[in-house]
Structure formats: C-alpha cells, structure tokens
Amino acid sequence: MALQEKVKINTANGLHARPITQIVSTAAKLSSDIKIIYKDVKADAKSMIALMKLGVRQYEEVTIQVDGEEEAKDFDRMMDILKKMN
Template sequence: MVAKEIIIRNEQGFHVRPAQLFVDKANEYRSDLKVRSESGEEADGKSMLDLMTLGLEKGARIVLEASGEDEQECLQALAELIESKFGEA
C-alpha cells in the first residue's frame, strides 16, 4: 500500500466533472483506491457516488491510498490529475 496527502486546488472543488475524471482515471488501474478526507471519512476512489459524499471543496486535504499491483502508477496519475486542477483554468 502507498499513500499520498494532496490538497484540492481547483476553484469548484470536487464537483461532478472532476469526480468523473477522477473515477475514469482510477478505473484504468487494477489497484484498490481509497480517498480519505480531513474529517476521517473514507470513500472508494472508483465510485463517483462515494466521492461526491465527501463534499470536498477547494483547499480540502485528502489522503489517497492505493493498494495493488500497479499502486505506484495509480497514485502518481491521480495526484497529477488533482494537481492539474482537473484541467480547469
């Protein structure tokens, strides 16, 4: 298992479009993925519904946890997606 803390930086936070992009990218990998919020709530990183229940806004700190055969690649790709602000200006 590998984990990384990251901050949501896009203006609108983790709304529908970023959540869908995140889930699409996560599902490219075989590893299990968990997303944990600052409050300790945990979501399946491959479930859009789960992610949306976290209510992540700009500035939220989250921990991504990947576990599986391609965990490093999975974590790196998702961290890059978040750091790119999901392509938002």
C-alpha cells in the first residue's frame, strides 16, 4: 500500500530547477516508486523533465506518493527533503 501526504510548496518560485534537482537526486537513490501529484497529474520524482512540466507555483499543494518494499523509509526521506525546501 502506497504512502502519501500533501505538502505545500513555499519556495520563492515554486518547483523550479534548484528544488527539483534536490528532489530528483534524492529520489534516484531510493528503491521505491515515487510520484509527485499536482492537479491530478502524476510525475515521476526521478525525472527532472516530468517535474518541470508540472509547473508547481509557490504556495501550491502537491501530494507525494511512495510505493515499494522500503516505502516507509523512502517516504520519510522524501518528506524531509520537501520540508527542508519550504
């Protein structure tokens, strides 16, 4: 069963190149399937292009979804990254 939680993006320009690079580099090290959902569109958190296409702006809310054998550990790691960006 996948874990998921909503997170408000508070970075000055939303999800742009710098925070997306942090998300992708962290997600790439994890074994779980990690998605970021924005306005009913799911993007692979291991793909910079997919995340850029979402166009998430400042103060918008996204859902992080993690599914895999180590989903609890991977979910905590991704939430740490997202919360530190805010």
